[in-house]
Amino acid sequence: YLAYLNGEFAPLDQLKISVLDRGFLFGDGVYEMIPVYSRVVFRLDEHLSRLEQNLAAIGIPNPHSREAWRELVLSLVAQQTFDDQSIYLQVSRGPAFPRNHAFPAEVSPTVFIFADQLEAPATVLTEQGVSAVTATDVRWLRCNIKAISLLANVLAKQQAADAGVAETILLRDGLLIEGAASNIFIVKTGIIYAPAPSELMLTGITYDLLIELAGQYGLPLQLGDVTEAMLRQADEVWLTSSSKEILAIVLLDGQPVGNGQVGPIYKKMLGFYQEFKRTVMRR
Numbered sequence: 114y115l116a117y118l119n120g121e122f123a124p125l126d127q128l129k130i131s132v133l134d135r136g137f138l139f140g141d142g143v144y145e146m147i148p149v150y151s152r153v154v155f156r157l158d159e160h161l162s163r164l165e166q167n168l169a170a171i172g173i174p175n176p177h178s179r180e181a182w183r184e185l186v187l188s189l190v191a192q193q194t195f196d197d198q199s200i201y202l203q204v205s206r207g208p209a210f211p212r213n214h215a216f217p218a219e220v221s222p223t224v225f226i227f228a229d230q231l232e233a234p235a236t237v238l239t240e241q242g243v244s245a246v247t248a249t250d251v252r253w254l255r256c257n258i259k260a261i262s263l264l265a266n267v268l269a270k271q272q273a274a275d276a277g278v279a280e281t282i283l284l285r286d287g288l289l290i291e292g293a294a295s296n297i298f299i300v301k302t303g304i305i306y307a308p309a310p311s312e313l314m315l316t317g318i319t320y321d322l323l324i325e326l327a328g329q330y331g332l333p334l335q336l337g338d339v340t341e342a343m344l345r346q347a348d349e350v351w352l353t354s355s356s357k358e359i360l361a362i363v364l365l366d367g368q369p370v371g372n373g374q375v376g377p378i379y380k381k382m383l384g385f386y387q388e389f390k391r392t393v394m395r396r
């Protein structure tokens with residue numbers, strides 16, 4: 114597991130950062146998780162574009178050009194011993210002393226990237242679906258920023274773990290927002306619905322791709338408020354993320370979703386997604 118830290122490539126367990134790093138002290142940074150299939154980096158430019166927007170949103174000067182980021186990621190991918198990878202890329206504001214909340218005058222960002230082996234979701238999950246629970250979204254109001262300060266997401270995901278289910282779906286003021294680490298789509302009478310992008314949720318790269326695929330293949334899709342009632346009465350509920358791809362949620366808070374089986378629109382969308390992946394890998 115070769116990793117990268119501030120200009121240096123080394124085995125993951127040998128890299129060290131300062132205890133004064135603001136990523137460590139304040140959770141002051143942003144990140145990306147990028148899947149790699151057969152050494153082809155999936156949607157790299159979309160991930161780098163989101164990274165650039167996130168850096169700008171929190172006022173961390175971007176240390177690299179798009180081309181330099183691309184080369185850095187490709188170089189790390191090329192140096193691994195395995196083909197399917199998940200690339201974790203994090204930029205924190207960097208180390209500073211004394212400890213002050215406001216941005217330090219002199220600080221340079223810490224760039225950390227590592228690759229792990231990526232396991233595609235097991236067939237049993239895509240064929241049988243997964244379970245989820247709901248919880249109140251207690252996060253801040255800038256969830257569009259992919260911040261490394263993930264305490265509320267960690268606690269939400271632990272609720273899922275404690276319940277023995279795959280994901281916690283977050284609700285705010287009676288509306289569906291997203292999962293603890295995923296975006297959520299629902300289907301009702303043949304129409305796909307998802308919350309429109311807002312500051313309350315992360316615009317997932319997978320979420321964007323599903324919207325693109327729905328348009329391309331003519332599946333009706335509407336973005337806008339999805340109420341808790343719509344979620345609970347849905348025929349299908351899906352979660353999406355770069356690592357989980359698309360999974361159907363067939364049991365929500367112990368109640369079957371629709372007929373409790375993986376639905377027909379899910380199967381179509383998963384087919385389109387897998388075909389898209391194959392096309393990218395052939396290029």
Ligand code: PMP
Pocket residue numbers: 146266291292293294295296315316317318319320353354355356
């Ligand atoms: N929302 C949250 C809170 C997430 O953590 C993630 C995945 N990291 C997503 C949505 C899905 O984003 P993506 O499709 O880019 O993986």
